[in-house]
Amino acid sequence: MLTGVPATIFYILAAMIIGSAVMVVSMKNIFHSALFLVLCFFSVAGIYILLGAEFLAAVQILIYVGAITILMIFAIMLTHKLYSAKIKQSNEQVVPGLIIVGALLIATLFALGNTAWKLSFETPxxxxxxxxxxxxxxxxxxxxxxxxxxxxxxxxxxxxxxxxx
Amino acid sequence: MVGLNHYLTLSAILFCVGIFGVLTRRNAIGILMSIELMFNAVNINFVAFSKFVTPTGFAGQIFAIFVITVAAAEATVGLAIVLLIYRNYKGINVDQINIMKW
Known part of the structure; x- marks a missing residue:
């Protein structure tokens, strides 16, 4: 764990991103998923600002939050009857899916930890x-x-x- | 200072959550949303590498802009297909749409 203001902001944004992403894939009501998707995209825009990419943060909010999510909500509205809470929203692959995703995550993190990136420390x-x-x-x-x-x-x-x- | 590995770890977790959504959602719109999550994970990677590996250039950020553009095009065509499927089958659950399966 790191301390300091940027690290604290990073951890808050990361928790918001991962938390809302998990809600997007697990909510029973697909409309609520779309709303959590908005929160996730906003937090990703925050990460871009933290990385010094202000233009990309603006583009992220304009296109993802302003256009793509609204398009998704339109599609959900047009396919109206399907998103009531009674309908099952996930198939029978939850347990195999969790195993595969967990294995992939462990492999990715292992690869990340063992790669020496050619970091550059020039001032941007x-x-x-x-x-x-x-x-x-x-x-x-x-x-x-x-x-x-x-x-x-x-x-x-x-x-x-x-x-x- | 928050390092490159922090951003890469965040992006890996987000990508895996997206894959889980694609594997388990029944609703086609839910699958499209999970794909957007995966696009975002890739974009975080691009911008993080742009900052930590080539801080004087902007190639990573320009790549991310192109990814966002293609994601917008993908969402448009994908949702048009979903609407067409809904009109023809009265449902968009992907386990009911098996016309291309033997």
């Missing part, structure tokens, strides 16, 4: 937004343009899939 640039903006329009301009085509394809695809015949 103060303004991440400026740096990201410059990189997106110079070095990463091709992926930046291609991803707009991906978004357009998803838009057209969603309309074509969901429309009535």
């Amino acid at each position: 640039e103060a303004q991440s937004t400026v740096g990201i903006g410059k990189l997106l329009l110079t070095e990463y301009v091709l992926p930046f343009e291609v991803v707009s085509v991906v978004l357009l394809t998803a838009l057209i695809g969603a309309v074509i899939i969901a429309r009535r015949e």
